[in-house]
Amino acid sequence: MTTTATAAKAQRQTNNVSLGVMLMIGATVVFALQDGISRHLAGTYNTYMVVMVRYWFFAAFVVFLAMRAPGGVRATARTDQLGLQILRGVLLAGEIVVAVYGFTILGLIESQAVFICYPLLVAALSGPVLGESVGWRRWMAIGLGLIGVMIILQPGAGVFNPAAVIPFVSALMFAVYGLLTRYAARRDSTATSFFWTGIAGAVVLTAVGMWFWEPMVGRDWLWMGLLCVSGVAGHWLLIKCYEVAEASAVQPFAYFHLIWAAFLGVWVFGEVIRDNVVIGAAIIMAAGLFTLWRERAKG
Known part of the structure; x- marks a missing residue:
């Protein structure tokens, strides 16, 4: 590697925490x-169709990034673990479908309050999936976080709504996706994994979603366009965030996502924040922050 290339790489890896935090908060918004x-x-419309159109733009975005990368699309797409990359992409696409369906059944607040337990699920599954060591302190944090989930779901309070499990299934799918991404990163670059995430998801959702196509009114096409643009913008902000700052320094600020979702849920959709959701979400966030702190301390 030349001196110029080394300096450029060092510049890209500078740890500008304040800028990283701003980018992370922007991404959560x-x-x-x-x-x-x-x-x-x-x-209003079928969930498969909504997520399918969103993924078309996502796929176009990853292709655009690949075309601008050294070696172009061919170099970015090259991998010797294609099956794993496709599995990752399909799993994330399925997770998004489940999550969006959960929004329509439970609303934004309760769905996001349960979903934020996914870092704890990643920690719990990192042992059997990746062979990583999980100490007793992290196991206690995982157990505490799951107690928070139970407080939100209230399985013993009156008639339990099975639909309340939907965001937990979404969180579990996202945790497995995250672990598979870590595993793929041992041999593939971030650009390659990101490319196959968009392409595999777009292909499988097109194969399914085209069967559920519904005509949309003009006003909703504007909302669909904004959805696609926000998806690209969010991923771009997240990529830039991890470029300028260490993940362990900015990851705690990802919990702002729940705060903004709560604002939207209350003021736009008329949702109500129940006491058990506040208590459970606070427990989950505390356990998640402790787990992140332990990972950073070990690192």
């Missing part, structure tokens, strides 16, 4: 907006 638009559209 955009993703919360995306969730709100998804809930609106999926409440």
Whole structure:
């Protein structure tokens, strides 16, 4: 590697935490907006169709990035673990469908309050999936976080609504996706994984979603366009965030997503924040922050 290339690489890896935090908070704002638009559209049109159109733009975005990368699309797409990359992409596409469906059934607030347990699920599954060591302190945090989930779901309070499990299934799918991404990163670059995430998801959703196509009114096409743009903008902000700052430093600010989702849920969709959701979400966030702190301390 030349001196110039080394200096450029060092510049890209500078740890500008304040800028990284701003980018992460910006990403959470955009993703919360995306969730709100998804809930609106999926409440009127088929969920498969909504997510399919969103993925078309996502796929176009990853192809655009690949074309600008050294070696172009061919170099970016090259991998010797294609099956794993396709599995990752399909799993994330399925997770988004489940999450958006959950928004229409439970609303933004309760869905996001349960979904934020996914870092704890990643920690719990990192042992059996990746062979990583999980100490007793992290296991206690995982157990505490799951107690928070139970407080939100209230399985023993009156008639339990099975639909309340939907965001937990979404969180579990996203956790497995995250672990598979870590596994793929041992041999593939971030650009390659990102490329196949968009392409595989777009292909499988097109194969399914075209069977559920519904005509949309002009006003909702505007919302769909905003949904697609927000998806691209959110991913761009997240990519830039991890370029300028260490993940462990900015990851705690990802919990702002729940705050913005709560604002949208209350003021736009008329949702009500129940006491058990506040208590459960606070427990989950505390456990998640502790787990992130332990990972950073070990690192």
